[in-house]
Amino acid sequence: MQRAFLRTRWLSFRYAFAGIAYVFRTQKNAWIHALATLLVVAMGLWLKISATGWAVLILTIAVVWSAECFNTAVEATIDLVSPQKHPLAKIAKDTAAAGVLFAAIGSVGVGLFLFGPPLYEKVISLF
Numbered sequence: 356m357q358r359a360f361l362r363t364r365w366l367s368f369r370y371a372f373a374g375i376a377y378v379f380r381t382q383k384n385a386w387i388h389a390l391a392t393l394l395v396v397a398m399g400l401w402l403k404i405s406a407t408g409w410a411v412l413i414l415t416i417a418v419v420w421s422a423e424c425f426n427t428a429v430e431a432t433i434d435l436v437s438p439q440k441h442p443l444a445k446i447a448k449d450t451a452a453a454g455v456l457f458a459a460i461g462s463v464g465v466g467l468f469l470f471g472p473p474l475y476e477k478v479i480s481l482f
């Protein structure tokens with residue numbers, strides 16, 4: 356019973372990692388997100404942001420990655436059920452892409468509020 360439970364949990368993780376690998380293989384945006392993730396984590400370390408700042412940053416990174424993964428899932432589902440052009444297929448793909456755009460715009464806002472003031476202080480201290 357316990358072994359079966361652990362085995363199914365382990366398989367769930369493996370499926371999720373296969374999903375991540377698929378996103379990286381097929382979505383050019385994923386590499387942009389990866390670069391942005393590395394950059395903001397480096398900025399957070401450099402600017403020594405607060406624990407609350409890290410919490411907001413981690414949540415923001417997770418929201419963007421989740422949106423990209425759901426967008427990829429919608430694209431794959433639409434390609435499966437509607438390989439031919441269809442207005443509803445277009446709506447599904449376009450709105451899923453809009454979800455990623457919202458997350459990306461929000462993340463830029465978070466970055467400005469989180470890094471703007473300490474970055475300003477750093478620059479001012481140079482002069």
Ligand SMILES: Nc1ncnc2c1ncn2[C@@H]1O[C@H](COP(=O)(O)OP(=O)(O)OP(=O)(O)O)[C@@H](O)[C@H]1O
Pocket residue numbers: 382383384430433437438439440441442444445448449452
């Ligand atoms: N079956 C379809 N029916 C109608 N329009 C479609 C269909 N498939 C794609 N489109 C249109 O083409 C756009 C791009 O779809 P596509 O599947 O190529 O996504 P994508 O370019 O891979 O997106 P991303 O670059 O975000 O991964 C969609 O947003 C939609 O407007």
